[in-house]
Amino acid sequence: xxxxxxxxxxxxxxxxxxxxxxxxxxxxxxxxxxxxxxxxxxxxxxxxxxxxxxxxxxxxxxxxxxxxxxxxxxxxxxxxxxxxxxxxxxxxxxxxxxxxxxxxxxxxxxxxxxxxxxxxxxxxxxxxxxxxxxxxxxxxxxxxxxxxxxxxxxxxxxxxxxxxxxxxxxxxxxxxxxxxxxxxxxxxxxxxxxxxxxxxxxxxxxxxxxxxxxxxxxxxxxxxxxxxxxxxxxxxxxxxxxxxxxxxxxxxxxxxxxxxxxxxxxxxxxxxxxxxxxxxxxxxxxxxxxxxxxxxxxxxxxxxxxxxxxxxxxxxxxxxxxxxxxxxxxxxxxxxxxxxxxxxxxxxxxxxxxxxxxxxxxxxxxxxxxxxxxxxxxx
Numbered sequence: 001x002x003x004x005x006x007x008x009x010x011x012x013x014x015x016x017x018x019x020x021x022x023x024x025x026x027x028x029x030x031x032x033x034x035x036x037x038x039x040x041x042x043x044x045x046x047x048x049x050x051x052x053x054x055x056x057x058x059x060x061x062x063x064x065x066x067x068x069x070x071x072x073x074x075x076x077x078x079x080x081x082x083x084x085x086x087x088x089x090x091x092x093x094x095x096x097x098x099x100x101x102x103x104x105x106x107x108x109x110x111x112x113x114x115x116x117x118x119x120x121x122x123x124x125x126x127x128x129x130x131x132x133x134x135x136x137x138x139x140x141x142x143x144x145x146x147x148x149x150x151x152x153x154x155x156x157x158x159x160x161x162x163x164x165x166x167x168x169x170x171x172x173x174x175x176x177x178x179x180x181x182x183x184x185x186x187x188x189x190x191x192x193x194x195x196x197x198x199x200x201x202x203x204x205x206x207x208x209x210x211x212x213x214x215x216x217x218x219x220x221x222x223x224x225x226x227x228x229x230x231x232x233x234x235x236x237x238x239x240x241x242x243x244x245x246x247x248x249x250x251x252x253x254x255x256x257x258x259x260x261x262x263x264x265x266x267x268x269x270x271x272x273x274x275x276x277x278x279x280x281x282x283x284x285x286x287x288x289x290x291x292x293x294x295x296x297x298x299x300x301x302x303x304x305x306x307x308x309x310x311x312x313x314x315x316x317x318x319x320x321x322x323x324x325x326x327x328x329x330x331x332x333x334x335x336x337x338x339x340x341x342x343x344x345x346x347x348x349x350x351x352x353x354x355x356x357x358x359x360x361x362x363x364x365x366x367x368x369x370x371x372x373x374x375x376x377x378x379x
Contacts, residue, residue: 041084047077047101047149049374051156055360062358062368064313064327064351066162067101068155077101077149077374080119089127093136095120097147105147105166108192108235115194119147120167130176134186137194140165141184141206142221142248144264144285150378153289153297154333155345156370159305160266160283163312164246165191165223168204181209190240191223198234200225214254221248230273241270262287270311279309297335304328315355316364325355345374 052072056062061071068075078101083094097105097119109115122136145152145161172186184206189196202225210217224245232240246268253261267282285303307313310323329351336344349370356364 037087038085042081043084043379044079044081045148045150045376045378046079047155047374047376048075049077049155049372050074051370051372053368053370055358055365055368057359057361060359062351062370064162064357065159066104066157068157068372075100077376080148082120089125091124091126093120093122093124101147101149106192106194107166108238109194110235112195118194132174133171134174135171137167137169139167140191140223141204141219142223142246143266144250144262144287149374149376150343153287153299153335154301154331155347155372155374155376156331156349158264158283158285158301158303158329158331159312159327160264160285160303163281164248164266164268167192167194168202168223169194170201170204172204180212183207190225190234192238193234196234198232198240200228200240216254217252219248219250221250222246239272239274241272243271245269258291260289260291262289275309277309279311281305281307281309281311291335295337299333299335301329301331301333303331313353313357315357316359317356321355325353325357327351327353327357341377341379343376343378345372345376347372347374 049068050073051068051070053062056071061069063069067077076099078097078099080095080097082096085092096117098117102119103116105119106116118137120136120138122134122138124132124134126132139147143161143164145157147166149155168186168188168191170186170188172184174182174184176182184204186204188202188204190198190200191202202223205222207220208218222245224243226243228240228242230242234240246266248266249264251263255261263286265284267280269278269280271278283303283305285301288300289297291297305327308324308326310325313325313327314323315321315325329349331347331349333345333347336346338344350367351358352367354366356366358365358368360368
């Protein structure tokens, strides 16, 4: 079904492009003015950090989320460089990243070293004022948090980001319905794969809307696939389940010039032949933002992550505690801006689980406490 949808979408895109080109050639006959292409826009960022966990024994990190899996070490996050260019109805983006953060993001590209550095690479065609087609690799639409450290107010990541999708490689269409409402539909490779030999494709979608004053924005997101006869390992440690569906809601609200709020809720359900059952995990997070001045702010994140079926997280002592765990994390981050480009982020974080998933000296425990200091530069 998805293959037919992809073929139909490509045929429609080719038709619209050829029609547009025919229209443009008529205009060119009457207008001989030579148009100069606009310059390429270059942006980039660098981030570094130090993290210390107060419970972790030697050789352990007590970390289950992305990009901060270290202990008592100064770490390089990621160096990014992005180039954007557009001319007429066509635009292109190349977004490269170097460092552990980029490698963890493209974890399924281990067999293709050159792809580790490609965070995003896509071409877009503006078929009309309301419809845009994009093909390539781009960061996922699902979730509140994103890969680039400068775009998040907390430096450490939550569980939903870490176990949800990172990116998609495929074809999508963005459709604008009004000044506040739009939707996106697309088809992509299996989630987090830049290249694959698997014939399974993932359907993706998003519906977005908001208030006319721009103070509230809502995003309903989806990814899913089905029709796989049995769980199939398509890379070491990565399985395609018989079916998967994920629904996700993101809300952004501006309460005043100093206060803002964010919310993310997601649920992912799978049918698994290995587990011999249907299973799911879900999570919810609230973000409270306070900016008393233009150079200092605070963000408090509270997240509850439930994985009772043990798809992502299990106890370190499954013999007595069984599989699966629920985790609550509370993170307080300071945002200290130095000039217009540099941000210093001191952060403290408490993680507490229903099962013993953390280490403490020679024992295991249900809770742990961490602190980190990060520096993020963006230009």
